Amino acid sequence: MTSPSVPSSASPPSAVHVTAAHDSALKHTTGEALYIDDMPLPRGALHLALVTSPWAHARLTGIDVRAALALPGVFAVITAKDIIGPNDIGAIVPGEVLLAEDLVEYVGHPIAAVCARDEDTARRAAALVTVEGEPLPPVLALDEAIAAEHHLLPPSVFLRGNPDPELARAPHRLTGSVRVGGQDHFYLETQVALAIPGEDQDMLVHSGTQHPTEVQHLVARLLGLDMNAVTVEIRRMGGGFGGKESQATLVAGIAAVAARVTGRPCKLRLDRDTDMEVTGKRHGFLLSWEVGVDDEGGILAVDMTLAADCGWSVDLSPGVVSRALSHADNAYYYPHVRLTGLYCKTNRQSNTAFRGFGGPQGMMAAEAMLDHIARVLRLDPLEVRRRNFYGPGRDITPYHQTVEHFRLPAMLETLLASSDYAALRASVDAFNAANPTLRKGLALSPVKFGVSFNKPEMNQAGALVHVYTDGSVSLNHGGTEMGQGLFVKVAQVVAAVFGLDLDRIKPTATTTGKVPNTSPTAASSGTDLNGMAAKVAAETIRARMADHAAALFEEPVEAIRFESNRVFAGNKSLSFPELAEACHVERISLSSTGFYRTPKIHFDRTTNTGRPFLYFAHGLAVSEVAIDTLTGEWKPLRVDILHDVGASLNPAVDKGQIEGGFIQGMGWLTMEELVWDGEGRLRTHAPSTYKIPTARDVPAVFTVDLLADAPNEEATVFRSKAVGEPPLVLALSVWLALRDAVASLAPAGWEPTLAAPATPEKILMACEEARRA
Ligand code: MTE
Numbered sequence: 065m066t067s068p069s070v071p072s073s074a075s076p077p078s079a080v081h082v083t084a085a086h087d088s089a090l091k092h093t094t095g096e097a098l099y100i101d102d103m104p105l106p107r108g109a110l111h112l113a114l115v116t117s118p119w120a121h122a123r124l125t126g127i128d129v130r131a132a133l134a135l136p137g138v139f140a141v142i143t144a145k146d147i148i149g150p151n152d153i154g155a156i157v158p159g160e161v162l163l164a165e166d167l168v169e170y171v172g173h174p175i176a177a178v179c180a181r182d183e184d185t186a187r188r189a190a191a192l193v194t195v196e197g198e199p200l201p202p203v204l205a206l207d208e209a210i211a212a213e214h215h216l217l218p219p220s221v222f223l224r225g226n227p228d229p230e231l232a233r234a235p236h237r238l239t240g241s242v243r244v245g246g247q248d249h250f251y252l253e254t255q256v257a258l259a260i261p262g263e264d265q266d267m268l269v270h271s272g273t274q275h276p277t278e279v280q281h282l283v284a285r286l287l288g289l290d291m292n293a294v295t296v297e298i299r300r301m302g303g304g305f306g307g308k309e310s311q312a313t314l315v316a317g318i319a320a321v322a323a324r325v326t327g328r329p330c331k332l333r334l335d336r337d338t339d340m341e342v343t344g345k346r347h348g349f350l351l352s353w354e355v356g357v358d359d360e361g362g363i364l365a366v367d368m369t370l371a372a373d374c375g376w377s378v379d380l381s382p383g384v385v386s387r388a389l390s391h392a393d394n395a396y397y398y399p400h401v402r403l404t405g406l407y408c409k410t411n412r413q414s415n416t417a418f419r420g421f422g423g424p425q426g427m428m429a430a431e432a433m434l435d436h437i438a439r440v441l442r443l444d445p446l447e448v449r450r451r452n453f454y455g456p457g458r459d460i461t462p463y464h465q466t467v468e469h470f471r472l473p474a475m476l477e478t479l480l481a482s483s484d485y486a487a488l489r490a491s492v493d494a495f496n497a498a499n500p501t502l503r504k505g506l507a508l509s510p511v512k513f514g515v516s517f518n519k520p521e522m523n524q525a526g527a528l529v530h531v532y533t534d535g536s537v538s539l540n541h542g543g544t545e546m547g548q549g550l551f552v553k554v555a556q557v558v559a560a561v562f563g564l565d566l567d568r569i570k571p572t573a574t575t576t577g578k579v580p581n582t583s584p585t586a587a588s589s590g591t592d593l594n595g596m597a598a599k600v601a602a603e604t605i606r607a608r609m610a611d612h613a614a615a616l617f618e619e620p621v622e623a624i625r626f627e628s629n630r631v632f633a634g635n636k637s638l639s640f641p642e643l644a645e646a647c648h649v650e651r652i653s654l655s656s657t658g659f660y661r662t663p664k665i666h667f668d669r670t671t672n673t674g675r676p677f678l679y680f681a682h683g684l685a686v687s688e689v690a691i692d693t694l695t696g697e698w699k700p701l702r703v704d705i706l707h708d709v710g711a712s713l714n715p716a717v718d719k720g721q722i723e724g725g726f727i728q729g730m731g732w733l734t735m736e737e738l739v740w741d742g743e744g745r746l747r748t749h750a751p752s753t754y755k756i757p758t759a760r761d762v763p764a765v766f767t768v769d770l771l772a773d774a775p776n777e778e779a780t781v782f783r784s785k786a787v788g789e790p791p792l793v794l795a796l797s798v799w800l801a802l803r804d805a806v807a808s809l810a811p812a813g814w815e816p817t818l819a820a821p822a823t824p825e826k827i828l829m830a831c832e833e834a835r836r837a
């Protein structure tokens with residue numbers, strides 16, 4: 065790994081820009097880290113199990129709970145009638161029920177919940193509930209929804225220039241499409257909530273959620289309470305990946321309603337099958353384009369349609385489709401462009417946020433189109449990419465933001481050299497010329513990822529920092545920890561402000577009672593937002609402490625330095641705890657909130673134009689694969705990544721995010737296949753049928769370099785850049801390399817159709833098609 069850079073300043077803070085272990089790494093390993101399922105239950109707690117729809121679409125006519133209630137140990141069966149407020153957990157648009165009332169819209173749609181003294185009894189009783197319904201015609205596939213124009217919302221359009229006349233005039237006009245499947249989040253910890261009723265109808269909810277404020281808001285609404293009666297707390301999740309942003313509300317909402325009805329603590333933890341059958345996934349898309357190009361493969365105009373399979377309800381689909389549209393350019397300049405996003409409704413789980421939020425699907429459209437241009441015009445795919453990169457005078461996106469500080473051209477040269485790309489290309493071609501059965505493929509793909517929530521109002525955060533009189537520091541902020549290392553990074557920021565060792569800072573559980581009205585931990589913005597809010601809080605306290613130190617030392621405040629757990633003025637010093645105690649005696653507050661709002665951003669949702677992103681994160685990957693053309697089996701041989709995280713706050717955590725994101729993306733594009741049967745039942749609802757990548761799928765040569773000496777030009781926290789989602793997109797290089805390997809079987813000018821996930825079955829079919837070409 066190249067060493068991370070430190071922005072020039074008189075004395076660089078020692079706690080940031082250095083590797084520090086994840087604050088829970090040891091506890092994760094020993095099993096001591098407490099997840100909600102590990103928490104000791106209060107006396108009298110009940111366990112819940114769901115009753116769900118067996119139909120993809122039906123009118124409910126009756127429900128009989130008598131047999132379930134008769135089972136010893138069963139306390140109640142909760143249905144929509146038990147909800148005090150509106151039966152609605154819609155995240156963006158209203159009208160998405162917590163428990164079905166008269167309509168069920170997918171197989172797995174929750175109808176009721178049994179509350180019993182233990183999990184086993186709850187499940188057995190749930191199986192005894194009988195539901196009656198009249199099946200209605202379902203829409204079971206995306207193509208059906210596209211053909212019938214079965215939309216949840218009107219299409220979204222991004223437009224710049226005059227694409228139609230420019231397409232008509234272009235020397236080459238190509239049309240193509242590619243299909244990409246969804247992806248289950250497969251967090252190791254399934255969805256869980258524990259709701260504990262208190263006095264005055266108060267409700268404390270321990271919820272595995274990326275969005276505590278939304279759980280608080282919707283639980284309050286379901287229970288007919290003010291928000292101040294509901295507290296939502298989460299110390300950590302065993303993975304979220306976007307799946308616990310809106311959908312955690314379902315589980316928390318049912319647990320809270322049950323706790324209100326029974327007056328007892330109620331816990332709902334979905335088992336893996338139920339989690340996969342009930343909760344939404346990454347949106348599958350049909351991506352299609354018409355592109356006008358010149359003889360050298362330069363893009364003149366683009367007309368693209370991104371059709372998303374939203375499932376039965378809107379959920380977070382507007383955010384997903386916006387991000388797909390705002391990333392359908394990826395790294396490339398489209399002089400004239402129209403991008404249309406379709407919100408297709410199918411009778412499936414309600415698809416939701418998943419690492420990248422539609423961005424990866426949008427960027428896949430760009431990469432597939434670039435590959436298409438290169439193959440049809442018989443040009444080098446790398447050259448076509450380079451030719452179409454954003455650059456001076458060609459720097460305006462389809463949403464009219466100017467691309468500033470575009471790092472990919474320089475990064476490309478660095479990666480081509482470090483990966484020895486030209487030699488790799490020659491060796492792959494030589495291998496293919498000599499081998500009829502095994503084939504190799506090679507591809508390079510970039511990512512340019514806009515950082516900030518597309519909705520400007522979401523880009524705000526709060527923090528709460530306390531210094532105790534022994535000099536120890538308690539840190540709280542609105543961000544949630546799901547394994548990504550947010551807590552350690554924000555603790556590093558606070559340690560740097562106070563000049564303390566990292567172990568003096570204790571990150572504490574996220575709770576709506578300490579920091580209110582927060583945004584979800586999503587869009588990779590956790591550190592950018594909460595790190596900055598915590599920095600502001602810590603700086604406020606430090607300023608007060610510095611004033612007092614200046615008085616004690618009889619020195620100007622400018623002379624005060626916080627370093628190495630001490631406070632200095634020239635050769636005078638006090639330990640940090642001594643100064644904290646002295647401030648307390650002098651009645652100086654050692655506690656502060658901090659607040660941050662992202663500057664410069666704005667977006668007009670009526671015209672889909674503005675500056676939605678503060679900056680872009682960049683990355684590039686070269687992937688080499690081998691396929692067996694007789695079986696379709698394949699292997700990644702070598703992956704070289706160069707990724708831009710600005711001035712990394714913690715290089716080891718960032719590198720882990722890049723590696724994990726890349727492999728998760730590779731899973732999405734090559735092995736994770738969701739299969740629904742003709743009745744709309746998801747048949748892949750456990751690891752026995754749904755294959756996620758494991759350690760054995762990591763390429764033997766896997767080099768991840770952080771871009772060196774590259775502090776963010778924007779004033780982000782210690783000049784770092786967001787890292788959570790962008791690297792997932794680099795896995796497109798694996799999918800492109802598989803296409804490259806297949807194409808080697810056919811004459812030049814032939815383009816493989818290889819949808820994603822490119823499973824061995826699909827690779828084999830593509831090979832057979834190539835041989836016939
Ligand atoms: N890494 C781990 N280990 N577990 C996760 O659930 N979620 C990803 C990413 N990395 C995730 C993860 C997603 S979808 C996002 S948006 C970011 O982390 C959120 O955290 P951040 O904003 O703090 O980077």
Ligand code: MOS
Nearest residue numbers: 306418419586587
């Ligand atoms: Mo991430 S999909 O924004 O939670």
